[in-house]
Amino acid sequence: MATEVRRPEGTVVPCPAAPLLAGAGGLAGHGFRARTGPVRLLPAGTPSDFRLVTASETAVPAGGAAVVLAAGAMASAGLLRAEGPVQAVLDAWVRAVRPRRVLLASPRSLCAGVDRAIEVVGTLLERYAGTGRPVFVRKQIVHNIHVVRDLEERGAVFVEELDEVPDGAVVVFSAHGVSPQVREEASRRGLEVVDATCPLVTKVHAEARRFAARGDTVVLIGHAGHEEVEGTLGEAPGHTVLVQTPADVATLRVPDPARVSYLTQTTLALDETAEVISALEKRFPGIRGPGSDDICYATTNRQHALQAVASQADVVLVVGSANSSNSVRLAELARRGGTPAYLIDDAGDIRPEWIRDADTVGLTAGASAPQGLVDGVVAALGGLGPVTVAEHTTTTETVTFGLPAAVRAR
Ligand code: 0CH
Numbered sequence: 001m002a003t004e005v006r007r008p009e010g011t012v013v014p015c016p017a018a019p020l021l022a023g024a025g026g027l028a029g030h031g032f033r034a035r036t037g038p039v040r041l042l043p044a045g046t047p048s049d050f051r052l053v054t055a056s057e058t059a060v061p062a063g064g065a066a067v068v069l070a071a072g073a074m075a076s077a078g079l080l081r082a083e084g085p086v087q088a089v090l091d092a093w094v095r096a097v098r099p100r101r102v103l104l105a106s107p108r109s110l111c112a113g114v115d116r117a118i119e120v121v122g123t124l125l126e127r128y129a130g131t132g133r134p135v136f137v138r139k140q141i142v143h144n145i146h147v148v149r150d151l152e153e154r155g156a157v158f159v160e161e162l163d164e165v166p167d168g169a170v171v172v173f174s175a176h177g178v179s180p181q182v183r184e185e186a187s188r189r190g191l192e193v194v195d196a197t198c199p200l201v202t203k204v205h206a207e208a209r210r211f212a213a214r215g216d217t218v219v220l221i222g223h224a225g226h227e228e229v230e231g232t233l234g235e236a237p238g239h240t241v242l243v244q245t246p247a248d249v250a251t252l253r254v255p256d257p258a259r260v261s262y263l264t265q266t267t268l269a270l271d272e273t274a275e276v277i278s279a280l281e282k283r284f285p286g287i288r289g290p291g292s293d294d295i296c297y298a299t300t301n302r303q304h305a306l307q308a309v310a311s312q313a314d315v316v317l318v319v320g321s322a323n324s325s326n327s328v329r330l331a332e333l334a335r336r337g338g339t340p341a342y343l344i345d346d347a348g349d350i351r352p353e354w355i356r357d358a359d360t361v362g363l364t365a366g367a368s369a370p371q372g373l374v375d376g377v378v379a380a381l382g383g384l385g386p387v388t389v390a391e392h393t394t395t396t397e398t399v400t401f402g403l404p405a406a407v408r409a410r
């Protein structure tokens with residue numbers, strides 16, 4: 001699949017839609033092995049099996065030509081095994097060629113905690129480069145496949161549990177936090193720990209300890225199995241119960257209904273969590289909550305921004321990985337508001353039928369999805385016809401977190 005076509009006379013035609021035609025909604029999704037890269041056209045008359053399969057470039061709107069050329073280049077690159085199904089893939093994308101508006105939600109993409117966590121690993125990779133000391137990271141540093149792959153390519157070694165890390169090695173704890181039990185194991189094993197837990201997650205851990213210490217049952221609102229929830233539950237395991245829905249609240253049993261507090265995961269949906277809190281307040285009228293909301297500023301801002309955009313969009317694309325709680329919540333939020341929404345790792349996940357009839361595509365990214373991936377989506381859509389990009393900003397973020405002392409030290 002051509003990312004650009006270099007003509008014999010030297011002009012270059014960019015083919016920004018290449019990731020779309022090659023990806024899950026294109027060739028890869030139809031069982032083909034698709035590669036992307038520049039394609040060079042040979043001068044007319046050169047012996048070659050190259051041929052263009054397309055209609056004339058003028059048959060599609062400006063910008064759409066690139067799709068057709070990309071299709072032609074693809075068919076000519078010798079990567080195709082069959083004619084019929086390939087033509088169907090191309091046709092599906094050509095039907096999606098039209099002018100459209102992309103409405104960007106702002107804030108979107110990386111939050112201060114994720115920025116810091118990525119910088120922690122990057123700084124350690126530089127520090128230990130060439131020393132023979134690998135930098136281990138327990139769990140995904142943040143829940144984004146591209147971030148993890150990028151750090152892996154730079155040398156980071158991701159592990160699921162500490163037993164995969166040799167004694168005395170350098171290990172980073174992810175942004176989602178760990179339980180005290182994990183810290184104790186690391187200390188027993190003499191591991192050199194660098195903690196990239198977001199300070200706003202650390203705040204929730206401190207509340208869990210404080211609430212449990214005053215004799216309360218701590219009700220943690222969150223998703224079972226999520227790393228952040230496992231870490232927070234570990235702070236006061238005998239005194240903490242997990243609830244996910246108002247129905248869970250109805251069946252909750254606590255030793256003393258007059259001594260109950262609640263906390264939440266930082267990346268939940270604001271509206272759903274409000275329902276659970278309201279059910280808790282009805283059931284336990286004296287319940288106490290955190291000093292300030294546990295759902296963090298970044299989660300809150302991304303949800304408000306998307307709500308403003310989704311109401312004006314025909315479809316919403318959320319850039320983020322499937323295991324990213326805050327990203328999944330964004331897609332669900334748009335759907336609850338009545339706008340179809342899809343979670344994508346990158347432009348290659350987009351399906352033609354999602355956007356074929358969309359005048360306005362709402363676009364956002366979860367707190368762990370870098371802005372470059374959003375740029376990639378906008379560029380790819382630009383290969384399907386002229387795109388007008390507008391941004392809807394609901395607030396401006398200024399939060400930053402300093403690096404942990406162990407990283408700043410040298
Ligand atoms: O949204 P979750 O918590 O799944 O995590 P993420 O996608 O890595 O985003 C950053 C949040 C990290 C901890 O709050």
Ligand code: SF4
Binds near residue numbers: 114199266298
């Ligand atoms: Fe911290 Fe919020 Fe980002 Fe999580 S989403 S890392 S709590 S700022």
